[in-house]
Amino acid sequence: MSERTSIELDQFYPHPPALVWHALTTPDLMARWLMRPDGFEPRVGARFSLAAKPIEAVGFSGTVACEVLELVEPELISFSWDDAAAAEPSGWVVSFALRPEGRGTRLLFTHRGFDPDSPAAQRSRTIMGNGWRRIVAALGDAAAAA
Amino acid sequence: MPVRGKTSGADRLFGALANPTRRDILDLLLDGEQTVQDIAERFDMARPSVSEHLRVLRDTDLVREEQRGRHRYYAVHAEPLVGVRDWLSPYERYWRARLTDLGDVLDDLGDGAGT
Incomplete structure (x- = not known):
């Protein structure tokens, strides 16, 4: 299972998949x-970059280099996610899978x-894995309030 | 302070939390202190197994025990988790915020397009 090396989030939107897809794959909307x-194009193999603020806490330079890896309209888009300044690819992939649910998505x-071998990645898995997020949030809140 | 991988304390902490049963025990203790007997009954586990899990949690200071009368009571001690939460927060916050922003964009589009 991939869940051991993943962050996974689940979100419902009260809008049809076609609209969500539109927002996911239209550059002017992605910007929002x-x-x-x-350089983004909705086709496999398209390379593009994203400019962000550096995130010092995780050693992120501020420019993300991406390549579209999977594209199945309007169900799935995934792209690689690398720090453009990093010496080696991170191997990170972000993906958005859409599923109709009632009148929404x-x-x-x-x-x-x-990377399953890096200490940071091992911690990430431990931290991000199922059943963990809730308890950390709850414990962290309890600690902050104490 | 962010948790650093090199510190053995952090390694023990993550080791303690990597076990789903121990997370369940912590979850239970969040509702209030419990005896070993309470916990064993709740999880349908032998007391020695529960005691072993509690020992690991105690060693990392995630759980503290108090002897009162004939029973030992176990309670959550959340302090060690503060650093973990701080370490986690950049990505956690980042993607949650992005998905929330996506929802705002969709709401705008939905209103405009009459969908």
Whole structure:
């Protein structure tokens, strides 16, 4: 199972999959919820970059290099996710899978590919794995309130 | 402070939390202190197994015990988790915020398109 090396999030939107797909794959709209892409096209193999603020806490330079890996309209898009300044590819892949649910859409987001051998990745898995997030949030809140 | 991998304390902490049964025990203790007997009954586990899990949790200071009368009571001690939460938060917050923003964009589009 990939869940051991993934962050997984699950979100429902009260909008049809076609609209969610539109927002996921239209550069001007991507700019509004993700980052403004440079060079994005909705086809497998398209390379693009995303400009963001550096995140010092995780050693992120601020530019993300991506390549579209999977594209099945309007069900699935995935792309690689690398720090453009990193010496080696991270092997990270983010994916957005859409599923109709009633009159809305269930979005399953994953950020996978954490190197299973790195200590940081092992911690990520432990932290991000199922059953863990809730308890950390609850414990963290309890600690903060104490 | 972020948790650093090199510290043995952090390794023990993550080791303790990697076990689903121990997370379940912590989850239970969040509702209030319990005796070993309470926990064993709740999880349908032999007391020695529960005691072993509690020992690991105690060693990492995630759980503290208190002897009162004939019973030992176990309670959550959340302090060690503060650093973990801080370490986690960049990605956790990042993607949750992105998906929330996506919802806002969809709401705008939905209103405009009459979908």
